Amino acid sequence: MERSLPVWVLAALALVLLMALPLGWLGYVSLGGEDGATLAHYRQVFTDGALRQALWNTVVLAFWVGLASLAIGAPMAWLAARTDLPGPRLIRGLILASFVTPPFLGAFAWVMLAGPNAGLLNKLYRSLTGAEGPLLNVFGMPGLIFVVTIYTFPYVFIMLANTLELIPSDVEEAAAMLGASRLRVALSVTLPMVLPAILSSFILAVLQALALFGSPAILALPAGFHTVTTQIWALFQYPPKVEMAAAFSVPLLLATALLLTLQKRLLGRRGYAAIGGKGGRRRRIPLGSWRLPALAACLGVLACSIFLPYAILAKAAFARAWAQPLTADNLTLANVAFTFQQGSTRSAILNTLELGVLTACVGAGLAALLAYVINRKLIPGHQALAFLTLAPVAIPGVVLAVALFVTYTRPPLLLYGSLAILFVAYLTKELPVGYAQSDATFKGVHPELEEAGRILGAGRLRVLGEITAPLARSGIIATWCFVFIGVIRELSASIILFTPNTKVISVVIFDLKEEGEFGAIAVLGLFMLLMTFAAVVVVQTLLGRDFVSGKE
């Protein structure tokens, strides 16, 4: 009998508690009626016109975001991974920046860029062409799809670029030697080999769009429509309809679970090609005269997700009136002063940092422990454990929040009102990300060294502490940073779980948005980006590579 067994069992139990308890309550509450269990709430979800409309809006949004992300992300991944596109490091760096930019900040920036009348791009367009109407209208479904897409395509890019880098060039070269044109090679040789990854990245993008709260709240509500997430949030208004919110969460949960299963199946089928092998040389395809146009196209996309939004945020942060030209008398530090002098901002920054550090420490630790246990097959049922660890991926933030709300606003665990409930939410949400990163780390640490330690008489925990942990250190710190970045930008769960004394930065930004305080939002938004990029730099330095690039 292994002496360390209780440690592993305890970790597994904690996990079950973290996951099973809230979901159980969610189901229970969704069935709760005045007298006994009822399906009335579910009936209402599918018969109430407004709720049905919200469901449909979400379907439309997610589908088009998936498709558009693919249309942008896939060619860019191919260009970056397989061709001699100039400045590949720059492109990857900027895509990484889009990846870590909180989508709600992007949405907010795009209100200033492409509001149909006051938006700066529209003003520019009107003054250049003399036209009356707007060029772009960010409020509405097309605008929402656009803004969500420019922050979702990096998911597609990362997945496909990594896959493309693993495909050896020989098959393509064989086709080329037989006389196929470059386009033909790409379409009939490369494409089929990456098809599973393409479908799977489409699903990934759809999942992101389904779970978003901030962007629809900023862009859909002004145009007079809801998505599922904003509708669930609205159901908490007084008089609250928590049972309805719970029942309305279930379709979203099921859709996500279904899509994830589908994705797993797709990735599991590696029959098409030699993906995963390390052998084979990869030769970059020369773009010839298309090099510069291709680069311009990539930079154009990144202008939408990075250059323009960051520029307008910076302008709004230091201008008296964001819609006016940045002349000397429009420049001010008043927004900065106003933002940081507020008591609620200061306490939100402290709360965010506290939660970020705490969740990152516990999350990285727990993820490392779990990855270790599962990788070394230390307890029976380690596969089930792996499943449970990854399961929160299937829970959108808003749904998780509803589940935690109904679980922890009643005895015996009254966590609502303290930072603890946010901590639990963040930990649950970030565990899959942390686990995936730790899993990769431990796969890279050979068990032979551990076995040597064990033969010399060290216990499992001592080996873990003195041999494995030092070897896995930089991987674990990277996990820490991933979790930290995820926590400080979190909005969709926080918006339901916060109380005034447990506000975090994202919630303060959302509050300010509802009041139209553009300057203060921009200041806080930039502050948040600063914290994010500090964490990114740490990861890059430790891992010695972009974390959006392949495993080279």
Added chain:
Amino acid sequence: MRAARPAACSSVSLVLALSVALAAAPALAQDARVEAARKEGKVVWYTSLALSSAERVAKLFEAAYPGITVEVQRTGSERILQRVMQELQANLRLVDVIHTSDAGHFVLLKEKKHLLRYTPAGADALAPGFKDRDGYYYGLRATVNVIAYNTKIVTAAEAPRTWKDLLDPKWKGRLVTAHPGYSGVIATHVLALAQLHGWDYWKQLAQNRVMLVQSAVDPAGVVASGERPVAVDGGDYTFYQTKKKGNPVEIVYPKEGVPLVVSPTAIAAWAPHPNAAKLFTDFTFSRELQQVLADSEGLYTGHPEVRYPADKPRLSDLKLLQIDPEELQKRNEEIKKRFVEFFGA
């Protein structure tokens, strides 16, 4: 005479001492109250007053009573009610002073026994519409809902003059409204106009594809930036402030009448800092602070001695549409439901 002198002397000193004591009595009582409040250290204020205004009130209080901080929690009136009730349900007692622009909330909170009965110093002199007959809540400030437009985009001649002018299809895509699911000012406004012109007014207005924002403060910013040239509602004080800052904004007080919104304040029955809460409430009803609300914020108040800026119309010159708080409370859910039905979200 000689014998009398000490007697007279002592009687004089007695009177003196007495008068000093009499004068000191309230001061002493005040000192004890301030001391008790200082021990509590802070007061938690859930307020729907615009953030910058609320922060200013807090700073003034902190300057007057060093050692007691005001924790400003600003959000929309309806969100404040949601928070208070949600926290109560989870047995959380966080708030001291509740201040929203939906008078119906205070009917509800009083009915459910969530309010402390407390008459702030000087509140007896407030105008009649600013006092609860049972003494649980008092109107801290008032505003009226108005139309406003961007003068760079809309000329005075073509600007809407009445609420019904807004129904003209020529305004399609050019209007902005705040939301009764967020703002008490707007919840009051929606009911007032439904009573004046029927729910059909709102249904028709929605046909003009009105942009929806949340706070009654926000339409002023939207109009100033030109994103939408005309606001169909919003507290006149926010437009007044925006205009004062040099933005091209003009206010219209429609002839049919302007909905009056009196925003009450009350202390929670379970307030964790009851002494600080009372001190703060007294402070907000002092003539000085009420004058600040009128001067720098452009608000109306119920205080009889407050003087208003010359460029604001007198309340008595306006045709006011009054809403009964009980009615507002009863129809709270209906107001939000209908609005969402017409406007989509």
